[in-house]
Amino acid sequence: MPLFSKSHKNxxxxxxxxxxxxxxxxxxxxxTDKV
Structure with a gap:
């Protein structure tokens, strides 16, 4: 997941x-706990 690829977000x-x-x-x- 490219979380910080767009650094222009506030x-x-x-x-x-x-x-x-x-x-x-x-x-x-x-x-997963229920399995």
């Missing part, structure tokens, strides 16, 4: 993207 956008990625990772971890 900090708020970067934080938003990071939070979304963390949420996705948490969902994936919960799914």
């Amino acid at each position: 900090p708020a956008e970067i934080v938003k993207i990071l939070k979304e990625n963390m949420a996705i990772l948490e969902k994936q971890e919960k799914k």
Whole structure:
């Protein structure tokens, strides 16, 4: 995932993207725990 390839984004956008990625990772971890 090219997170920092577009360095013209403002900090708020970067934080938003990071939070979304963390949420996705948490969902994936919960799914793997159930298996």
